């Protein structure tokens with residue numbers, strides 16, 4: 203039942219100049235807000251009696267008006283809210299939204315300007331945003347040049363971050379400090395075509411760990427009609443300032459007032475587990491806008507995808523002849539290259555495998571025209587989203603999949619031609635529905651068209667939301683790749699099941715992801731929403747396919763199973779080839795069993811970049827599942843099972859690293875054992891270097 207306690211206190215008084223302060227419901231966080239001598243609004247944040255964020259200024263600069271100084275506080279409103287809501291899918295069946303709010307109304311003269319800054323202080327952190335009513339003294343169209351939000355810290359804290367970039371977030375993470383940041387950023391190579399920012403700029407979500415320690419995740423919530431936020435770091439002052447992704451004219455945003463900015467968010471705790479459990483970013487997003495959500499279904503899927511990464515020289519494109527005959531429109535006149543996995547017979551093989559194993563969906567990449575020179579900046583071919591290649595028989599696959607009870611998942615790679623995608627969108631979605639598809643993976647590899655834009659600029663932020671809203675009109679679920687990183691909008695649009703927006707599992711075939719990579723993503727990237735990380739890799743050595751390819755995934759096999767728990771997503775791939783799952787059927791059983799939607803989650807152990815142990819309860823049964831991972835160092839996870847109800851008996855099936863397992867030298871050494879557990883069990887679970895354990899805890903009747 204939805205519980206709503208709504209209490210409102212109005213303390214509005216014209217000409218308030220004294221410090222305004224509010225505490226979080228528990229009293230552990232204290233927010234101070236004041237106007238300085240310049241008339242700039244400043245805030246500071248204390249945690250458990252110590253300063254966490256020092257006095258930091260707020261404001262925004264546009265060509266038409268300056269919203270950084272000259273203000274007087276014209277009034278303040280406070281509000282206390284304690285309510286719950288039920289996500290359509292997620293880590294928890296019910297989420298509590300409990301905060302104290304302070305809205306500071308600011309006015310300036312010559313010319314007249316007005317702005318409200320709304321702060322929400324939760325037990326797990328702070329969110330604040332700018333609200334611009336229609337102005338009387340200046341234009342209501344603002345050309346934003348800069349946002350001047352500061353986050354000033356108190357010392358040379360540890361930072362977990364990736365470099366600032368207007369176009370990609372597919373980086374490995376640095377664990378550094380304010381003073382170490384220039385060196386850390388210097389070690390990154392520039393991605394081809396990607397627009398790295400200069401200076402000490404980093405992306406959000408990022409994590410700070412103070413000496414105390416206190417952990418702080420900085421990000422944003424409800425990014426709409428505005429560019430993505432990066433942070434410029436002043437390494438001497440331990441200070442950060444917003445750096446909005448510009449368009450290529452250097453403009454950050456074009457606003458039409460009234461306008462509310464996205465929320466700037468700080469998730470705060472001295473217990474690292476609370477950062478993982480926090481629902482603050484979702485709480486700051488609007489409730490679900492989709493009335494009938496019955497068609498939104500969390501799912502597991504397989505796909506021909508990994509065939510293109512294995513080194514088997516498989517291609518998304520149908521033919522190699524196109525480039526010699528550019529302009530050909532009749533693909534039937536071209537010869538297949540014989541290395542094209544998106545062909546009818548192969549896809550049927552995947553459908554059979556999915557049907558045999560209870561996997562909901564099959565994703566097919568490379569089914570449509572346009573892949574010939576798709577990854578080139580000078581691509582001269584446009585993707586068509588209703589034109590299958592000649593070896594992909596849409597009709598018979600539609601009927602075959604339906605007969606087997608498997609859903610085909612469509613793929614729309616746009617090669618970053620977002621403008622053209624918008625023009626094709628209705629036709630593309632109609633084609634999907636006509637052929638029984640109700641989920642799509644989108645992609646934006648390359649430099650954005652229109653060329654005036656970046657992946658993180660305002661135009662692209664709006665484009666992606668437009669795609670999600672149109673998809674909802676057609677009852678289509680979306681998994682977007684290379685889109686601006688998520689900010690919790692999946693609460694408002696729960697058909698947005700997942701995003702990539704970080705360096706995913708595909709990089710295991712392109713240099714590899716070290717084991718620590720998945721020990722930091724849940725503290726950072728995942729705070730915005732689920733990731734299509736593509737777990738489930740059983741054959742971790744790429745030399746298995748191609749002797750010349752030396753890449754190796756930074757993981758043991760057992761750890762891949764644990765990722766279904768530590769990287770929760772309602773759209774979860776089993777990324778490996780069916781033939782590899784057939785080599786290890788007992789381990790594959792876990793992937794078949796593990797749910798993708800949860801009634802409850804308990805973070806048992808956590809330290810960023812080091813280890814995570816989490817337990818989750820299935821929404822459909824009384825069963826619990828546990829996932830534990832470690833970085834390059836072996837460790838023993840201590841799994842306190844007090845989350846189980848008292849007096850009930852359970853059987854735990856443990857999928858673990860066998861003695862001698864190691865991500866590099868012995869990744870496939872796993873074993874499976876069963877033990878009886880109950881609410882008093884404290885399981886000592888060894889994890890190999892780069893290893894993990896996955897446990898199914900089944901209630902005994």
Ligand code: NOJ
Nearest residue numbers: 507567615645647683702
């Ligand atoms: C990059 C995506 O991340 C990957 O999953 C996809 O297979 C390729 N682009 C092709 O669209």
Ligand code: CA
Nearest residue numbers: 372683684702
């Ligand atoms: Ca990608």
